[in-house]
Amino acid sequence: xxxxxxxxxxxxxxxxxxxxxxxxxxxxxxxxxxxxxxxxxxxxxxxxxxxxxxxxxxxxxxxxxxxxxxxxxxxxxxxxxxxxxxxxxxxxxxxxxxxxxxxxxxxxxxxxxxxxxxxxxxxxxxxxxxxxxxxxxxxxxxxxxxxxxxxxxxxxxxxxxxxxxxxxxxxxxxxxxxxxxxxxxxxxxxxxxxxxxxxxxxxxxxxxxxxxxxxxxxxxxxxxxxxxxxxxxxxxxxxxxxxxxxxxxxxxxxxxxxxx
Numbered sequence: 001x002x003x004x005x006x007x008x009x010x011x012x013x014x015x016x017x018x019x020x021x022x023x024x025x026x027x028x029x030x031x032x033x034x035x036x037x038x039x040x041x042x043x044x045x046x047x048x049x050x051x052x053x054x055x056x057x058x059x060x061x062x063x064x065x066x067x068x069x070x071x072x073x074x075x076x077x078x079x080x081x082x083x084x085x086x087x088x089x090x091x092x093x094x095x096x097x098x099x100x101x102x103x104x105x106x107x108x109x110x111x112x113x114x115x116x117x118x119x120x121x122x123x124x125x126x127x128x129x130x131x132x133x134x135x136x137x138x139x140x141x142x143x144x145x146x147x148x149x150x151x152x153x154x155x156x157x158x159x160x161x162x163x164x165x166x167x168x169x170x171x172x173x174x175x176x177x178x179x180x181x182x183x184x185x186x187x188x189x190x191x192x193x194x195x196x197x198x199x200x201x202x203x204x205x206x207x208x209x210x211x212x213x214x215x216x217x218x219x220x221x222x223x224x225x226x227x228x229x230x231x232x233x234x235x236x237x238x239x240x241x242x243x244x245x246x247x248x249x250x251x252x253x254x255x256x257x258x259x260x
Contacts, residue, residue, distance in 0.1 A: 050091040050100070059100055059114060061088040067100075069114050081117040086110065094135040094142075099158070101144050103130025109146055111158065125154050125163040134177040141183060147174035153188050155204060165204050169196055176220045180234055180250060187236060189217045195238075195248065210248070216241040 044062040051058055057078075058070045065086065069079040090103035099120070100112045107128055111121035128149030136143040142158035153174055155165035170190035178187045179200075185207070186198040195210040195217070217238045225233040238246040 048088045048091050050093055052093055052097045053095055054097055057097070059091065059093065061091060061102070067102075067112070067117075069117075079114065079117050081112075083110075090130050090133050092133045092135060094144075095137055095139040099135070099142075101133045101135065101146075103133050103146060105129045107148070109133065109144075109156075111144065121156075121158060121161055123154075123156055123163060125156075125166070126150050126152070131173060131175070132177050134179065136183050137179050138183050143183075145177050145179075145186065147177060147188070149173050151190070151192075153177065153186075167198060167204055167206075169206055169209075170194065175216075175218055178220050178222045178236060180222045180236065185250075187220065187222075189220050189238065191216055193217075195220075195236075212238075212240075212246075217246070 044064055044066065046060050047063045048061040049058055056072050058072065060068045060070060062068075065083050067081050067083070067088075068077045070076070071078050086102075086104050086106070086108070088102045089105055092101050093099065093114075094101070098113060098115055100114045102110050102112065104110075107124065107126045107130065109121075109123040109126075109130060110119045111123075112118065113120050123146075126146065126148035130146055130148055132145075132147040134145040136145075144156040144158060146154045146156070148154075151168065151170045151173055153167040153170075154163050155167070156162065157164045167186075167188070170188065170192050172190050172192035174188050174190045176189040179185070180187060183200055186200055186204060188196045188198070189212075190196070193212045193216065195212060197207045197210070198204045199207050217240055219239045221237045223235050223237060225235070227233060232251075234250040236248040236250065238248065240246060
């Protein structure tokens with residue numbers, strides 16, 4: 001199990017929902033955890049980063065606007081490019097590991113081909129800074145999802161380079177997104193203390209709103225558990241401001257949030 005941290009004076013960022021998911025599913029023993037690698041850029045502060053799906057590459061962004069593609073196998077930078085006036089507040093890689101989506105404080109989203117190091121898409125559909133980015137888990141669907149301080153969720157089609165949906169049901173900023181059952185449903189979590197499930201097969205129409213009992217949720221992760229060849233359980237894990245976790249069983253007849 002691997003976790004990746006970027007540490008600064010008053011802020012520590014952890015990346016890798018897949019690693020957190022695996023940790024929950026496979027082990028609860030982290031007493032023997034140790035630091036495997038230190039990645040440092042001389043005289044540069046790492047402001048953001050994300051992890052390649054193959055777990056062998058990290059893309060970092062430093063405060064002097066440099067993007068680096070770093071190989072964990074070779075302990076070396078394999079590609080690097082610099083941007084002007086584009087500070088990355090959020091980063092994520094698509095399932096194929098080819099495309100990097102980057103959100104900025106100037107309300108803009110850029111998508112890069114990291115194998116070549118140049119931008120392929122540029123979106124300006126939000127009115128406020130970008131908070132979260134999320135690629136469709138099925139690589140055959142080249143779709144990107146974003147949230148912003150403007151309280152909306154946007155859906156983009158990379159094949160047509162257009163924003164195909166704007167979801168405006170939250171009344172506060174959306175803190176997290178997740179796609180479940182291979183993209184069948186989109187789940188959004190907002191600081192209006194609501195979890196909204198959207199049906200992606202029906203033009204992303206809302207199916208249900210689930211209140212979080214006046215508790216703010218910071219993040220969520222989707223996990224599955226196979227019981228047999230024909231039966232699989234689907235869960236959402238939520239991280240609360242209080243430091244506690246919540247579980248939503250998506251396979252039950254009645255959806256309710258359980259605090260643990």
